[in-house]
Every structure is written in C-alpha cells, then in structure tokens.
Amino acid sequence: MKLSAVQADAIQELGNIGAAHAATTLSQMLSSSVSMSVPAIKSIDLAELGNHIGDESAAMVVFELQGEIQHGGYIIFYITRESAIRLTNTMLGMTDTDRELNEMDQSALLEVGNIMVSAFLDATAELLGFIMLPSPPALSIDMAHAAMESLIAQLGEEVDEVLLFSTELICEEHKIDSDIIMLPELSTLKRITELLEAMMNGT
C-alpha cells in the first residue's frame, strides 16, 4: 500500500501523539527528561530489511495489536542491549553496566514496555475512536533483525513490503536510546488512514 503525502502526514501526527504519551510515562519512570524524534515512516521491501534493522543485540518487547481488529499487526518497544541495561540500572538503583540481562531486567523491560505501549495506544484510541489493545507482551533479547523478520513472517505469505512507523525516545541524562515501532497489518493500516482522512475532512 502506497501512502499519499496527506496520509503520511496524518499517520505521522498520530505517531506523534502516541509517542508523546509514551515518552511522558518513560520520563516519569526514570524521573528524568525524555526527548522524542519526529516519527519516521518507512516503507521497506522485505529484501531490504537488513539495511534498516541490523543483527545488533537488542531487547524487543512485542505486543500484537488486538481489539476491534484481530491480528492487527505489532507494536514494539525496541531498545539496544546497552541502553536496556542503563534503563533497568536507573530504575532498580544499580550501577554495574558490564553484565548480562537477568530475570529482574527482563521483568522490568516487560513492565516498561507495557506501560509505554498502553499509553501510546490509549492516546491513539482517544484520537481515532478506534480501539487497539495490546496483547500480553513477548520479549526477545537477541539479534534485532532475527526478531523482526520472525514477526513479519507471521503477517502472512503475501506480504512483500512493510510499513514501519518508528519514533525514537531518548533520555540524555542516562544515555538511554529507545524506539517505539509500529508494524501494522494492511487492514489495520487502511482502517487507520480512513479514520484519519475522515477526521481531516470533518465528517
């Protein structure tokens, strides 16, 4: 699906609102300020996925989009391994950065992801009047490309291209760099763009 310039703008604004709410919750959890990038919309051919997401080690907290649409795609809290350690260190009052991510880190990451993604989806639901609910989370701490291609494989055999909406959330004070990435399934994407267009036309 090709997005028109107007649709891309509208989705960018939607991402902006969702990510701003997620950034607020992250800022509260860290008691520190969090800045966010302009949301990026990337249309990626599957063969090119490796040019966008590499095999670096990262933590990904993944939620399936549910609610009014079943199997609506995925929303992901993405954080590099180094940032993940600094994030849980900050939350749990620890300082050792040269360590493995243990069970306590994993539950902390799941919890952070849950709170941020819920805030994101609450905000978009309020704007769109279209409810997307997060599934229980799944966590992968491994190669980012491996996790992402596994999610895309589940979207179906006819998918040759995906749209990724990502917004970077950065906490300068604790050197934490993370992203919220939305990977909508085609019918979800269509529904969202229709609702946004209807809003802009005032119907």
Added chain:
Amino acid sequence: MADQSSPTLQPAMIGIGEYRVGSFPIMTIGLGSCIGLTLYDSQKKTGAMVHIMLPDSGGRTDRSGKYADTAIPLILSELEKLGSGKCSLIAKMAGGACMFEYFGTNLNIGERNTEKVRAILKEQGIKLSAEDVGGKVGRTVTFLPANGGKISIRRADGVTSEL
C-alpha cells in the same frame, strides 16, 4: 573480479527471499524463523545460498526465493545452469528459530520452515549434511564455497560456530 578464493573477500549480502550463486562468500544477517539454505558442489567449489522466509508459496510465482517450495527448485536450476547436477550437491541449513515463545505457540513458522526444507531436499534426493536449527536464537550466516563449502554462524552473544 578479484581472487575469489581469498577469505578476506567482502561477502555478497542477501536479504529475505534473495539468493546468490557463485564461489565467493555469501552472507545473510539475523536469521530468526527464516532459513539460510546452502547447496554446495565440492568438485567445482561453488554453490548457492537462499534466505527462505515461509514454507509454502500458495501458488505465488514472484519472489520464488521467499518460499521453501519454490526456492529450492529455483537454486537447483541456477546451479544446473553452471553444470552442477543434483547428485553432486550437498545441503546445509541454519535458522528456523522461534524468537517469541508467546506468539510462537500456535504458529511456529521456524519449525514449519525447517520441516518443509528437509522434506523437499529428501524428495529431490539431496543430502542434508549439517544443520543448526531451532532454539530461541538469531543467527548471522556466512557461506564459504571456496573454503570447502563451510558455513560460519555467529549468534547475538558473539559465539561463532561452523558447519
């Protein structure tokens, strides 16, 4: 092209659903539930690698490299063009992981990919000489046809192994 047997040669990268044929190193990064399948002709020291994403094409004819049922005939015919018949080829594969336990319970694509590749190789009479599949682990794979058809596998924690 420069000396193709040089181990320091920059590998050719393939993405999801892509393949390459030759005697130069071929690499694909971050295999999750996908499969990196190689076919190697030890006499010619040449081979092919394909990055398979799903078991069945469901009759689709484009992106043949993406599906196990179309990818294997595709690389077989490409190798045949170079004079490598089925009986001189041996196969190796890596990948087929289940990266997310929660989402994987009802739809384990990694496992289905692995089984499909094994079944088609058997059907085609091609020997599967080695594999590193399954688990909850990503794999970056480099195929070295000039080096005995060796496959080098790197995991996220930096641990490397060879097939």
